[in-house]
Each structure stands twice: as structure tokens, then as C-alpha cells.
Amino acid sequence: MQLKFAAQWLLAVAVEHSLANDLNLQQLEKRAALAYSEPFYPSPWMNPEADGWAEAYAKAREFVSQLTLLEKVNLTTGVGWGAEQCVGQVGAIPRLGLRSLCMHDSPLGIRGTDFNSAFPSGQTVAATFDRGLMYRRGYAMGKEAKGKGVDVLLGPVAGPLGRAPAGGRNWEGFSPDPVLTGVGMAETIKGIQDAGTIACAKHFIGNEQEHFRQVGESQGYGFDITETLSSNIDDKTMHELYLWPFVDAVRAGVGSVMCSYQQVNNSYGCQNSKLMNGLLKAELGFQGFVMSDWQAQHTGAASAVAGLDMTMPGDTVFNSGLSYWGANLTLAVLNGTVPAYRLDDMAMRIMAAFFKVNKKVDELEPINFSFWTLDTYGPIHWAAGKDYQQINWHVDVRADHGNLIRDIGAKGTVLLKNTGSLPLKKPKFVAVIGEDAGSNPKGPNGCADRGCDDGTAAMGWGSGTASFPYLVTPDAALQAQAVQDGSRYESILSNYAASQTKALVSQDNVTAIVFVNADSGEGFINVDGNIGDRKNLTLWKDGDALVKNVSSWCSNTIVVIHSPGPVLLTEWYDNPNITAILWAGFPGQESGNSITDVLYGKVNPAGRSPFTWGATREGYGADLLYKPNNGRDAPQQDFTEGVFIDYRYFDKANTSVIYEFGHGLSYTTFEYSNIKVEKPDHSSEYKPTTGKTSPAPTFGNYSTDLNDYVFPSDEFPYVYQYIYPYLNTTDPKKASADPHYGQTAEQFLPPHATDSSAQPYPRSSGKNSPGGNRQLYDVLYTITADIKNTGAIAGDEVPQLYVSLGGPDDPKIQLRDFDRIRIDPGQTATFRGTLTRRDLSNWDPAVQDWVISEHKKTAYVGRSSRKLDLSVELD
Numbered sequence: 001m002q003l004k005f006a007a008q009w010l011l012a013v014a015v016e017h018s019l020a021n022d023l024n025l026q027q028l029e030k031r032a033a034l035a036y037s038e039p040f041y042p043s044p045w046m047n048p049e050a051d052g053w054a055e056a057y058a059k060a061r062e063f064v065s066q067l068t069l070l071e072k073v074n075l076t077t078g079v080g081w082g083a084e085q086c087v088g089q090v091g092a093i094p095r096l097g098l099r100s101l102c103m104h105d106s107p108l109g110i111r112g113t114d115f116n117s118a119f120p121s122g123q124t125v126a127a128t129f130d131r132g133l134m135y136r137r138g139y140a141m142g143k144e145a146k147g148k149g150v151d152v153l154l155g156p157v158a159g160p161l162g163r164a165p166a167g168g169r170n171w172e173g174f175s176p177d178p179v180l181t182g183v184g185m186a187e188t189i190k191g192i193q194d195a196g197t198i199a200c201a202k203h204f205i206g207n208e209q210e211h212f213r214q215v216g217e218s219q220g221y222g223f224d225i226t227e228t229l230s231s232n233i234d235d236k237t238m239h240e241l242y243l244w245p246f247v248d249a250v251r252a253g254v255g256s257v258m259c260s261y262q263q264v265n266n267s268y269g270c271q272n273s274k275l276m277n278g279l280l281k282a283e284l285g286f287q288g289f290v291m292s293d294w295q296a297q298h299t300g301a302a303s304a305v306a307g308l309d310m311t312m313p314g315d316t317v318f319n320s321g322l323s324y325w326g327a328n329l330t331l332a333v334l335n336g337t338v339p340a341y342r343l344d345d346m347a348m349r350i351m352a353a354f355f356k357v358n359k360k361v362d363e364l365e366p367i368n369f370s371f372w373t374l375d376t377y378g379p380i381h382w383a384a385g386k387d388y389q390q391i392n393w394h395v396d397v398r399a400d401h402g403n404l405i406r407d408i409g410a411k412g413t414v415l416l417k418n419t420g421s422l423p424l425k426k427p428k429f430v431a432v433i434g435e436d437a438g439s440n441p442k443g444p445n446g447c448a449d450r451g452c453d454d455g456t457a458a459m460g461w462g463s464g465t466a467s468f469p470y471l472v473t474p475d476a477a478l479q480a481q482a483v484q485d486g487s488r489y490e491s492i493l494s495n496y497a498a499s500q501t502k503a504l505v506s507q508d509n510v511t512a513i514v515f516v517n518a519d520s521g522e523g524f525i526n527v528d529g530n531i532g533d534r535k536n537l538t539l540w541k542d543g544d545a546l547v548k549n550v551s552s553w554c555s556n557t558i559v560v561i562h563s564p565g566p567v568l569l570t571e572w573y574d575n576p577n578i579t580a581i582l583w584a585g586f587p588g589q590e591s592g593n594s595i596t597d598v599l600y601g602k603v604n605p606a607g608r609s610p611f612t613w614g615a616t617r618e619g620y621g622a623d624l625l626y627k628p629n630n631g632r633d634a635p636q637q638d639f640t641e642g643v644f645i646d647y648r649y650f651d652k653a654n655t656s657v658i659y660e661f662g663h664g665l666s667y668t669t670f671e672y673s674n675i676k677v678e679k680p681d682h683s684s685e686y687k688p689t690t691g692k693t694s695p696a697p698t699f700g701n702y703s704t705d706l707n708d709y710v711f712p713s714d715e716f717p718y719v720y721q722y723i724y725p726y727l728n729t730t731d732p733k734k735a736s737a738d739p740h741y742g743q744t745a746e747q748f749l750p751p752h753a754t755d756s757s758a759q760p761y762p763r764s765s766g767k768n769s770p771g772g773n774r775q776l777y778d779v780l781y782t783i784t785a786d787i788k789n790t791g792a793i794a795g796d797e798v799p800q801l802y803v804s805l806g807g808p809d810d811p812k813i814q815l816r817d818f819d820r821i822r823i824d825p826g827q828t829a830t831f832r833g834t835l836t837r838r839d840l841s842n843w844d845p846a847v848q849d850w851v852i853s854e855h856k857k858t859a860y861v862g863r864s865s866r867k868l869d870l871s872v873e874l875d
């Protein structure tokens with residue numbers, strides 16, 4: 001075993017960095033003792049008959065069959081950082097009328113342009129627990145992308161899932177609950193793709209923190225490491241938790257997946273064959289393409305055979321003018337290191353995703369914005385400063401999305417506490433306190449990529465952002481409401497005006513609304529010592545002191561929180577002077593209108609917390625790694641907590657929480673009764689998938705004469721730093737510029753890496769059905785319950801269906817289904833939730849399949865993870 005480990009490592013290290021010679025045996029041994037990733041080869045080729053993909057693959061086959069080798073390489077290789085208008089583009093195929101495809105951020109809007117909308121964060125839409133709103137948000141974002149010429153919108157996010165609450169990018173995703181995230185992924189993807197834009201499920205996988213995700217970035221912060229973090233995740237946890245929402249993404253037909261920066265089991269996300277070949281393509285039957293995160297590729301041939309299909313942004317490091325692919329991929333196919341079928345498969349996957357959402361290649365209209373500038377005129381090749389022309393058309397793609405954004409912001413607001421002060425009804429005197437109610441003095445887009453926490457927080461920071469077309473602040477919206485009502489209104493938009501604040505809120509009959517926040521984002525920006533990840537779970541800018549001060553002076557204090565996840569409310573949440581607490585997430589451009597709608601009861605709140613509000617940071621169990629723990633080698637993050645994150649951990653530890661997962665109040669009341677179980681007629685035994693794929697197909701021929709691959713300088717000029725598929729010379733060693741050039745596949749690729757023979761289907765896979773064995777989605781039980789609105793006003797209720805799988809290692813309960821139902825006063829509605837075979841199974845690593853255990857299973861229907869009104873045993 002040790003021998004195998006060491007051999008594995010030698011191989012992996014050699015493949016990864018051609019460093020084998022530089023490492024001594026001691027270092028190798030040290031590394032061999034760490035978690036490692038089993039090889040999975042060859043890379044599964046596409047299945048042209050897969051459900052939902054057949055038509056797209058028929059078109060892709062017709063198109064790809066006509067392509068030359070250079071054209072195929074063009075499709076797979078980004079042209080370099082800043083080489084064209086979008087954050088990433090691949091080469092064009094002018095001969096067949098396909099313009100360069102545009103890959104562009106973000107999961108909440110179109111980044112770095114103008115006349116676009118700034119949508120609520122993924123986490124905020126998750127809090128609506130409303131599938132329709134998740135879909136409509138996706139659709140609206142897809143439309144905006146399409147309207148700017150974006151072909152692949154880089155979202156939605158299920159990695160991070162939210163293993164630890166301080167994770168910097170948790171707000172970009174949905175929830176630490178895999179089912180809620182899975183629903184968010186599927187609905188968003190369907191929305192984006194129905195609007196004609198390819199979605200991108202990211203970051204695959206285990207990308208749970210910002211610290212140490214990239215070597216250069218970490219070194220910039222003074223951490224002396226030479227490899228990125230390794231998230232070490234066991235197979236069961238992978239399936240039952242982190243992979244789960246990606247399965248839903250694949251089932252929803254997602255066109256692309258982005259592999260992540262960090263390593264899993266000490267193998268980089270974008271060259272980990274177990275992840276891309278094994279889990280994503282073989283087991284889940286993913287038919288689209290895998291693109292690298294920006295600079296997350298570290299090898300050429302090795303990443304190709306491990307399952308990577310597109311490199312972004314194409315250069316080895318930004319603006320190097322060199323690429324692991326491009327000319328290198330052309331050479332690797334010509335010299336037989338990367339099998340031709342693998343390149344064909346990449347091209348087929350990319351074009352199938354394209355045809356899944358587009359009709360024809362020549363129908364694409366031009367990209368009409370530039371990410372790099374808002375100037376109307378500028379160089380189209382930004383990095384090279386070349387070809388000055390009009391590059392921004394400032395197309396207004398917002399349509400009426402502002403209404404949807406306002407609606408999601410209100411419906412995603414969670415009323416955590418209300419002792420009766422809400423809803424407001426023409427209050428006599430409103431005092432609004434706190435910087436978070438106001439605007440950023442430098443403007444809503446005053447900090448690049450929203451990299452500051454000045455003024456109200458309506459999104460986090462990093463690449464997961466979009467510029468605000470406007471930002472309605474809480475102060476502006478609440479003042480407008482107050483003026484309309486004839487209320488007196490004063491706001492103090494500073495956390496540090498204690499005497500003025502005291503004077504204001506100590507007056508008689510004041511309704512004081514305190515706005516506080518926390519912020520987080522992506523690792524490339526440091527805000528107040530938070531390098532992406534939050535360094536603590538407390539409020540920023542003395543928010544706690546502000547709340548404590550106001551509530552000590554005013555017996556009607558309402559607290560509104562904008563944050564990227566939970567903050568610690570422990571010191572003040574139960575103060576009786578605090579009559580209401582609301583979490584408003586990151587609501588986007590209509591922030592003030594959304595919160596006003598809720599505070600004044602124009603929207604009866606029904607948002608549910610998509611995470612747990614613990615009393616202490618330690619109470620969450622799992623936490624981030626803030627200091628390297630493996631010398632200069634890859635920091636090791638062992639996910640030893642398994643599936644026990646967020647509410648699963650609190651339940652296991654049996655600790656009380658401030659507000660539980662799924663909690664949220666309404667201005668009306670509901671009563672639950674009459675739980676029933678139906679067993680649809682699906683008693684068929686589970687049949688593992690058997691059989692083999694067909695052998696790897698290839699499409700089209702190619703010449704082996706290197707003269708055919710040389711840069712055609714008579715046709716167009718070489719753009720500085722641009723990545724092309726061409727060779728500079730017919731001398732392959734010189735053309736590759738790689739000192740190690742000449743090694744054969746046998747010498748440096750793992751066994752079977754170039755095999756093209758028929759391969760067995762994994763038993764849990766679905767053959768023709770992406771997302772796994774069809775029978776995993778058989779509904780085994782339908783659970784119904786009656787919900788009566790016992791209050792005086794109409795409202796939405798969010799019934800939640802949980803299961804206990806009953807085993808000693810199972811979480812106490814796990815969310816499996818939910819709905820958001822509008823119910824009029826006095827009326828009763830029926831909630832209907834389903835439990836599929838997957839919902840009732842555990843992943844069995846020995847069998848490599850989902851298995852329903854012998855343990856007694858129970859279904860619960862309730863209003864939160866700790867208010868389980870009804871329960872029923874399943875036979």
C-alpha cells in the first residue's frame with residue numbers, strides 16, 4: 001500500500017509540475033502519507049443519446065465533424081487574460097461563422113458593465129424557499145447575459161456550499177443544506193438556459209474557503225506556501241453533501257461546470273481525474289464541458305486526460321502569452337500524447353452545450369460590451385492595447401427586472417424575531433440609525449468589485465458581483481414611505497454618533513430601526529483584514545455596540561441585518577427592547593424598497609433562514625483554516641466532520657441555537673395538521689446500471705504535416721500575448737517551448753489515460769440519464785399535510801419536509817423537500833412533498849452506490865428544522 005501511495009505521488013507530482021527531480025525522497029514520503037486521490041481513466045466521452053442532449057449532440061456532431069484540428073483547439077483554449085472583451089473567451093472559428101464564445105461573471109448579474117441589473121445574492125434567493133423566484137431570477141440573468149453577448153454566465157454556485165459560516169463566498173451560493181442548494185442550482189440553471197445562455201455550475205468541488213486557494217494570492221498575503229489548500233473529503237461525505245447539489249445541476253442539464261482552484265485529496269481540482277472523469281462524467285453522466293477556474297489549470301496533457309475541456313482564461317498565468325493548451329494541445333494531439341478522441345470529445349461537449357441553448361452558430365450577435373472599461377471606444381484587444389474601436393454599446397438589458405429584484409429582496413427577508421412592533425402602520429416617528437442604512441459616499445460602485453463595506457451592504461465583494469445601475473438605500477426608501485405617511489423621519493447614517501443617536505432615540509414614541517452588517521467576498525480583495533473569508537462572525541463597524549446602545553435608550557428597537565451568513569446575535573437578541581430582528585441578506589439594487597415592503601407589511605414575510613444562527617463560532621463545529629499547517633506544502637483541510645455541518649452539527653451536538661435553519665416568522669399564524677403518507681406504485685427493485693459504453697468516437701481527420709499548423713502570418717497579425725492554436729515553428733520542441741518536451745504518454749500519464757475502448761458504466765450511473773440511475777428519482781413516498789392560516793391576514797407559509805434515516809451515523813433530520821404556499825386567512829392548503837429513493841438512501845462507499853439502510857425512517861413536516869409539528873414513520 002505504501003509503495004502504491006509513493007508511486008502514486010511520484011506520478012502525480014511529476015505530472016503536476018515536472019518537479020520530480022527537485023523533490024527528495026523525504027518530501028515524497030511525507031506527501032505520500034497525506035490524503036490522495038485515486039486515478040480514474042480514461043476520460044469518459046460524451047453520450048450523444050443522453051436525455052435532453054440528443055438534439056444538441058446531433059447538431060454538435062455535424063459541426064465538429066467539419067472542424068480541423070486547429071479549430072478544435074481554438075474552441076478549447078482561452079485566448080488569454082484581457083485578450084478580448086469578456087473575462088474569458090476562446091478562439092473563434094471564422095471559417096464556419098462562429099464568433100469567439102464569451103465566458104463571463106457573475107452569479108448575480110453581468111459583472112463590470114453598465115445598464116445591467118444587480119440581483120439579490122444566491123443566498124438571499126435561497127431564503128425565499130420559492131422555486132418560482134429562483135427560476136425567474138435565473139431567467140432574468142440569462143436574458144441580460146444574452147443581451148450583452150455573453151454565451152456562458154459563470155454561475156450558479158454550489159461550492160462553497162457553506163461548510164463554515166465564515167467562508168468568504170458563501171453568499172454567492174445558496175445554503176449549507178445540499179437539498180436547498182440543489183433546488184437553487186437546478187432552478188437557476190433552467191432559468192439561465194431557457195433564456196438562451198449556458199449556465200456554469202461552480203466551483204467543482206470542495207472550494208469551501210478563500211485562504212490558500214491560490215499560491216500567488218496567498219504569498220501576497222505573506223503565507224509562504226508552494227501548493228494550494230487540499231480539501232480532504234471522504235467518499236460518503238462527498239456524495240451525501242458536497243456533490244449532491246452538483247447532481248441536481250447535471251440533472252437540470254447544466255451546460256458547463258467550473259473546476260476549482262484548490263486541491264481535493266492533494267490533487268488539483270482541474271486535473272483531478274477522480275473528480276472530473278470519475279464523479280462528474282462517469283458517475284453523473286455530465287454531458288457538457290468542464291472549464292477551469294481562472295488560472296486553476298496547472299498542466300497540459302495531464303489536465304486534458306483528467307477531464308478538463310476548456311482552459312480559462314487560456315494563458316498559464318495572466319498575460320504570460322503562454323498556454324498549457326493552445327499550441328501545446330495541438331502538439332500533444334499530433335504527437336499522440338493526448339488522444340484525438342479526447343480533443344474531439346472536448347469540442348463535442350462545448351458545441352453540444354452551445355446547441356442546447358442556441359439554434360445556429362451564425363445567429364450569435366456580437367459581444368457589445370467590454371469588461372475592462374466603460375469607455376465607449378478603446379482597444380478590443382485590451383491587454384495588447386490593440387485595435388482601437390467602439391467596444392461598448394451600453395445596451396440596456398434591465399427590462400423590468402427591478403420589480404423582480406424588489407420582490408425577491410422582500411420575499412427573501414427573514415423575520416427572525418417580532419414581539420409585535422411589526423408591521424409598521426403609519427408610525428408617528430421613525431428614527432433610522434446606522435451606516436448600513438445609507439449610501440457609500442464614494443458611490444454604489446465606488447469600490448472596485450464592491451471591495452469595501454461602506455454604506456449599505458447589498459452584495460459581497462469579488463468576481464461574484466455586478467455594478468449597481470442604482471442602489472435604493474434603506475434610508476431613501478424608508479424616508480419616502482415616512483413622507484407619504486406623514487410620519488416624522490430622521491436618520492443618522494453613522495455608527496459613531498452616540499450622543500446624537502441617544503438624543504434622537506430617547507424621545508417619546510420613537511420607532512428606532514438600526515441597520516447593521518457584516519461583509520465578505522473573494523480572496524483577491526482584503527477588506528479590513530478579511531482576505532475574502534470573514535475573520536470573525538461578529539457585526540462590522542461596532543454593530544453590536546450600536547445595537548446595544550440604541551436598545552438601551554429605546555424600548556422599540558428594530559434591528560435589520562445585511563450579511564453573507566450568520567452573525568452572532570448572542571449578546572442582545574433577547575433584549576425585550578429589541579422588538580424585531582430581520583435578516584435581509586444581500587438584496588441587490590432594490591434593497592431599500594424590499595425592506596420597506598416587509599417592515600410595512602406590504603409583503604407579509606415568509607423568508608426562511610438558509611443557515612443556522614448559532615450562539616458561538618465554536619458551536620458550528622467545522623471551521624476554516626487560517627494558518628498553513630503543512631510547512632510550505634499544501635495546507636491540509638480534513639473534512640473530518642463528515643456531513644455534520646450547520647444544523648446537522650448543532651442537532652448532533654444537541655446544542656441550543658439562537659435561530660435554527662428554516663426559521664422565519666410571519667405577520668399571520670399557521671396551524672399544521674393531518675400528516676399522511678402515500679406510497680405511489682413504484683415498488684420496483686433498484687437495478688444497478690450495468691453494461692459498457694461504446695468505444696470512443698472520433699470526428700473528422702487531421703493532417704500530420706506540421707507545416708499545416710504554423711501561424712498564418714500572411715492572414716492576420718499576431719496579437720501580443722494572445723493565445724493561439726498555431727505553432728511558431730515546425731520544430732515541435734521549439735514550438736512547445738517546454739524543456740521537458742518529448743515525453744510520451746506512457747512516460748508521464750497514468751495508466752489507461754489514452755484508452756479508447758468501451759468502458760463499464762458505474763453502477764450508480766444512469767447510462768442515458770444525466771444525474772445518475774433513473775430509479776434514484778423514483779418517488780417512494782408522498783407526504784401530505786394540512787396547513788391552516790389561523791391569523792387575520794393572507795400570508796405565505798413554508799412547510800418543510802425532513803427525514804430521519806435512522807442510522808447511528810445519520811443526521812438527526814435532513815431537509816428533503818419544501819414549498820412556499822400562499823394561504824388566505826381562515827383557509828387550509830395542502831402541502832405535498834415527495835421522498836425519492838435518493839432521499840432515503842445513504843452512499844455506500846464499499847458498494848459504490850446508494851443504498852436504503854435497514855434503519856427505521858421517519859418523515860417530519862414542520863415550519864423549521866426545530867419546529868417539526870408533524871411526524872410519521874415510513875414502513
Ligand SMILES: *[C@@H]1O[C@H](CO)[C@@H](O)[C@H](O)[C@H]1NC(C)=O
Nearest residue numbers: 036037038233234235265274
Ligand atoms: C479522498 O480520499 C478519501 C479517503 O481515502 C476517499 O474516500 C475519497 O474518495 C477521495 N476522494 C477523491 C476525490 O479522491
Ligand SMILES: *[C@@H]1O[C@H](CO)[C@@H](O)[C@H](O)[C@H]1NC(C)=O
Nearest residue numbers: 070071074090091092093094
Ligand atoms: C482561432 O481563433 C482566432 C481568434 O480568437 C482566429 O483569429 C483564428 O482564425 C482562429 N483559427 C482558426 C484555425 O479558426
Ligand SMILES: *[C@@H]1O[C@H](CO)[C@@H](O)[C@H](O)[C@H]1NC(C)=O
Nearest residue numbers: 322323324327328736737738
Ligand atoms: C507549453 O506548456 C509548457 C508547460 O507544460 C510551458 O512551459 C510552455 O511555455 C508552453 N508553450 C507554449 C507555446 O505556450
Ligand SMILES: *[C@@H]1O[C@H](CO)[C@@H](O)[C@H](O)[C@H]1NC(C)=O
Nearest residue numbers: 331332335736741742743744
Ligand atoms: C507532445 O506534446 C506535448 C505538448 O507540448 C508535450 O508535453 C509532450 O512531451 C510531447 N510528447 C512527445 C512524445 O513528443
Ligand SMILES: *[C@@H]1O[C@H](CO)[C@@H](O)[C@H](O)[C@H]1NC(C)=O
Nearest residue numbers: 146147148149365366368393
Ligand atoms: C448587443 O448584443 C446582443 C447580443 O449579441 C444583441 O442581441 C444586440 O442587438 C446588441 N445590441 C447592440 C446595440 O449592439
Ligand SMILES: *[C@@H]1O[C@H](CO)[C@@H](O)[C@H](O)[C@H]1NC(C)=O
Nearest residue numbers: 427428429506507508509510
Ligand atoms: C406617545 O404615545 C402615547 C400613546 O399613543 C400617547 O399617549 C402620547 O401622547 C405619545 N407621546 C408623544 C410625545 O407623542
Ligand SMILES: *[C@@H]1O[C@H](CO)[C@@H](O)[C@H](O)[C@H]1NC(C)=O
Nearest residue numbers: 528530536538539540541542
Ligand atoms: C470582526 O471583523 C470586523 C471586520 O473586519 C471588525 O469590524 C470587527 O471589529 C471584528 N470583531 C471583533 C470582535 O474583533
Ligand SMILES: *[C@@H]1O[C@H](CO)[C@@H](O)[C@H](O)[C@H]1NC(C)=O
Nearest residue numbers: 495496497498542545546549
Ligand atoms: C455606545 O455608547 C457609548 C456611551 O455613550 C459610547 O461611548 C460608544 O461610542 C457607543 N458606541 C457605538 C458604536 O455607538
Ligand SMILES: *[C@@H]1O[C@H](CO)[C@@H](O)[C@H](O)[C@H]1NC(C)=O
Nearest residue numbers: 551552553554555575576577
Ligand atoms: C429599555 O429601554 C428603556 C428606555 O426606553 C431603558 O430605560 C431600559 O433600560 C431598556 N432596557 C434594556 C434591557 O436595555
Ligand SMILES: *[C@@H]1O[C@H](CO)[C@@H](O)[C@H](O)[C@H]1NC(C)=O
Nearest residue numbers: 321322718721728735736737
Ligand atoms: C510565437 O511568436 C510570436 C510572434 O513572433 C511571439 O510573440 C511569441 O512569443 C512566440 N511564442 C513562443 C512560445 O515562442
